[in-house]
Amino acid sequence: MDFSKSLTLWIVCLCLLKGSWTAQTISDPPNIDNGVSELCRIDEPHCRDGNTILSFEAIRSIHKQMDDDANGNVDVSETDGFLREDLNYNDPKAKHSSFHGDDQFITVEDLWNTWKSSEVYNWTTDEVAKWLNDYVELPQYQEGFSKMQFNGSVMPRLAVKNTTLTMSILKILDRSHVQKLQLKALDTVLFGAPPMNKHNHLKDFMLVVSIVIGIGGCWFAYIQNRYSKEHMKKMITDLDGLQRAEQSLIDLQKK
Structure with a gap:
């Protein structure tokens, strides 16, 4: 009688374990x-x-x-x-x-x-x-x-x-x-695909144009500076001449 009870208990336990495992497998399948x-x-x-x-x-x-x-x-x-x-x-x-x-x-x-x-x-x-x-x-x-x-x-x-x-x-x-x-x-x-560093001819052209404009601007500034210095030098020379002429006129008036 004890053996029958033990066997029955084991069978019930196995059924419960199997049911639990099956339920878990169904409810939680691998992702x-x-x-x-x-x-x-x-x-x-x-x-x-x-x-x-x-x-x-x-x-x-x-x-x-x-x-x-x-x-x-x-x-x-x-x-x-x-x-x-x-x-x-x-x-x-x-x-x-x-x-x-x-x-x-x-x-x-x-x-x-x-x-x-x-x-x-x-x-x-x-x-x-x-x-x-x-x-x-x-x-x-x-x-x-x-x-x-x-x-x-x-x-x-x-x-x-x-x-x-x-x-x-x-x-x-x-x-x-x-x-x-x-x-x-x-x-x-x-x-989608990023722009990355694709060769851009328009960008190259704009870069060349910018360089040319930069060089042209520097040359123009140099020429203007040189012209301004020469013009200033000429003005100073003319002012010196005018001052000498005025001084000569003053000296002549005194005499």
């Missing part, structure tokens, strides 16, 4: 599974690619960071606060139009589709290296980027906090450099 499911719904052809999944998870993380009220949409006020507090824009009005356009509420799907249509998404490894050198101004990490063959599609992964990627893989140990890289990548993901 990556949710991301894959959502990616497959949004972008089914690419939802089995490992790099795409990681980039989509980064986009979800960026959206969550911007969505203060966690309602699934990023509105204009949330964007304004994010730009001022996280990206340190003093006047973010110009960025609103490029981010929101005609859509006042940005979902994860909207953010993902905008990112995939961005010029940066199709950047080559060389273009990413140029971005790292010219815009981020951290050329010392180009070797790590080249080894990992980072192209434009991985940019969202650089825009979120990921110590494994930045420190372990890219060997960026300086925290200020990590933060700078993250902010620059975040700005690039949200607002």
Whole structure:
């Protein structure tokens, strides 16, 4: 009888444990599974690619960071606060139009589709290296980027906090450099390719014109100064002659 009671008790305990484990599994699935499911719904052809999944998870993380009220949409006020507090824009009005356009509420799907249509998404490894050198101004990490063959599609992964990627893989140990890289990548993901240091012929022309005007101005000032000195010297000579003539007239009157 005691054995039957013990067996029954063990069975009940096992059933309770199994039920608890099952409930926990259902109610708290791994976050990556949710991301894959959502990616497959949004972008089914690419939802089995490992790099795409990681980039989509980064986009979800960026959206969550911007969505203060966690309602699934990023509105204009949330964007304004994010730009001022996280990206340190003093006047973010110009960025609103490029981010929101005609859509006042940005979902994860909207953010993902905008990112995939961005010029940066199709950047080559060389273009990413140029971005790292010219815009981020951290050329010392180009070797790590080249080894990992980072192209434009991985940019969202650089825009979120990921110590494994930045420190372990890219060997960026300086925290200020990590933060700078993250902010620059975040700005690039949200607002597209930055101007960087592209060759601008108009700018070169204006620079040459400015130099010519500067040299011309200096030459004109030199000529004017020289003319003024000669004119002043002539005036002094004339005044001396006039004074001598007046003195001669005074002496003649005295006689």
